[in-house]
Amino acid sequence: MSLKTPKLTVVGAGPGDVDLITIKAIKVLKTADVVLYDALVNEELLDYINPEAEQIFVGKRRGCYRYQQEQINELIVERAKTSGHVVRLKGGDPFIFGRGAEEMEYAANNGLETAIVPGISSSLAVPAYQNIPLTKRGSSESFWVITGTTKEHKISSDIELAAKSNATVVVLMGMSKLPQIVKLFQAQGKNNLPVAIIQNGTRADEKIGIGTVDTIENVVVENELRNPAIIVLGDVVKHRQVILDIQQEYATQLKE
Template sequence: MLLKAGARVTVGAQVLAPELREWLQLERIAWRAGTYQSEWLDGAWLVIAATRSRPLNARIAADGQARQRLVNVVDDPALSSFQIPAVIDRSPLLVAISSGGAAPMLARRLRERIESLLDPALGSLLQIAQRYRARIRARYDDLAARRRFYDWLHDGPVHASLRAAQPVQAEQQLVNALANRKEAQIPGSVALVGAGPGDPGLLTLRALRALNEADVILHDALISEPILDLARRDAKRIAVGKRGGAMHTPQATIHALLLEHARAGKRVVRLKGGDPFVFGRGGEELEFLREHGVAYEVVPGITAALACAAYSGVPLTHRDHAQSVRLVTAHCQQSFNTLDWSDLARERQTLAIYMGVSQLDELTLQLIAHGRAADTQFALIENGSLPQQRTLTGTLRALPTLAARHAISAPALLILGEVAEQADASHWYGELLGEPPRRFAVPRTLADAA
C-alpha cells in the first residue's frame, strides 16, 4: 500500500523474506540490516513497527513519539498513534474505513460491502471532471447551477459512456454540454437488469448498483421480495409480471411504461428474472428503446438453467456424457409446434427446458416418439435457488406421473439428459424427491464395497 501511494520505503530487519529481497534488487525498497537502532527513524515521516517483541515495538513507538513521527504498531492500538484503514481505491476517489484498531477484520468486511456499491467507472469520471474543472467553473459561475451540472455529470450520459468503456464519447459529451448555452438536463435511461433465479446472493454487483440508483423499477412477478428490498427505499415499484393462467401485463403496456418514465428523466430499471436475453423478451424491449431514442444498458443475470443445475448438483456439460446444451422454452402449444423434436431427442446432449411444467405430457410423448430413450434421466427443479427449492429426479417415461404426484408447479426448470443422473449423488440444496424410493444395494463382501 505504501509503495502504491508513492512512498520511499526502507525496511529495517536482520533478514529479508524472498519477496522483499526481490524488491530490493529491483530497487523498490531500501534495506537497513541488523538490529533496530533509534537512528533508523531519522528522516522518516511514518513508521510501521511489526516485530514479534512487544517491548521492542513499545521502544520503536516511544522513539517515534519523541521525534513526532506517525507510528503504527501492528495489532496493538494502544501503542499506535494512527491506524491503517481499509481502503477503497477509485483513484482519485479514496474511501477509508477504520475501526480505530478495535476490529480491523470487521472494517475490511465493511469495505467489501461498500466497494460493491461503488461503480468502477467512478475513478474515470473523477479524472475527467478534474481535467475540466476550470472550464466547468468558468461556464457555471453560479454555485447552484454548477452543482446541477455535476449532478448531470454523474447521472447522465458521460458516466453511462464511461461504464460502457467509451471514454472518447464520454469526453465529447462533456465538451458539447459545456459549449451548449442551455443548462445540461439529465436524460432518462433504462437498464435491463437480470435478477437471477431468486437468491439475492446471485445478483451481480452491477445489478445491485443499478437497483440502488433506480428511480423506477418495473419488475417481473417472479422477482423475490428479498431482491426488491435491496433497491432504493424511495424507488417507485411497478409490478409488470406475466404468469400463465393469471393476470398479466401486456408487452405493449410495459413498453409504454418504459418510455413514459424515461422521457420524464427517470432512471428506470426493468428487472427480469434470470437473464434479460434468455427467454426474457429483453431483445424486444431493447429494440423498442433503440427505436425511440432512449439511452439503455444491459446488465446480465444468471439464467435459470445455470442456477438450477448448480443448485441441484447437475453439470450441464460433461465430457463423458454431454458435449452440448440446448436451452428450450415450452410455455405454450405454439412454441411446441416450432421445435425440431428429432434434433432435441438426440443422445449425449443436455436439454434445459424453461416454462414446461404445464406441457410435460406432450413433451414426454414427443421426445420418446422421436427416439429419446424412455429411461433417460431427468431433474425437475422447482423454485431453483430459493429456500423452498425441490428437485425431482427420475426417468423420462415417469416424468408426468412423478411431477403430478409431487405437485410440482411453476416456476420449474427441466434438465433432461445423461448428466441429470448426477443429481442423485451430487444434490446439495433443498429437498430431493424421487420415485420409487432409492434402494441402495448392500455389498456382500468388502471387495464388492470397494
C-alpha cells in the same frame, strides 16, 4: 419534464436466491428513478433499490397479466421521459427468454439510451444447485436451452431436434407441454433417459422430482410439481445421485 437523460437499463435478477444477483446489478438499482419488476424476482431484492425510486410491479401471477407487453414497453418510455433512469428488473437473465431484447429495441426506437446487466440464468443455476452439471466428460458434450412454449403457445419444434442429440436438454416454461416432450423423447427410444424437474429453483421452497422419460409424469403428480419449474433431460442428471451416494458413504465412514 425531467432534466435527466431518459434511459433504460435491463437488469437480470438471477434465478431466485437473493445472493445470486450481481454486484453491478445492485449498483444500478441504487441509481434507478423507476424500477419495473417481474413476478419471478425475489422481492428481497427490492431492498437494494434507491429508496426514492418509484417501484412498479408488472409481472404475471396465477395466469393473470397485470400489464401486457405492449403496455410495459409504453410504460418504460413514458417513465424514462418523465423521471429519467428506468430499470427493468427481470428474473434470471433478460436475454434468455426474458424479452429484454424486445424492450431495449422499443426503448431505443423511442429515443432512450439503453444498457443491459446480464443475470445468472435459471437454465444454468437451477440444475447446478441440485448438483446437476449441464456438461460432464463422458456424459454430455453440449446442452440445449429451449422454451417449451412458443409465442403461438405451441411446443417448440427444437425440442424434437434436441431429442435426437446426445446433448443435455433444458426446457424452460415447459410444464404444460410435458406429455408432448415425453412422447418426443420416447419416439427416439430414450425411455430410460434420466429427467429432473425442479420447481422454484434456488429458493427456500425449492422442490425436485427425479425420474426417467417413462416415469417423470408420475413423479410430477406424486411430488405435486408445477410452474415455475424447469425440466432437465440427460445422463448428467445421474451426477446428483453420485454426489449424494459419495456423501452418504463418507458420513457412514465417519460414524464407524
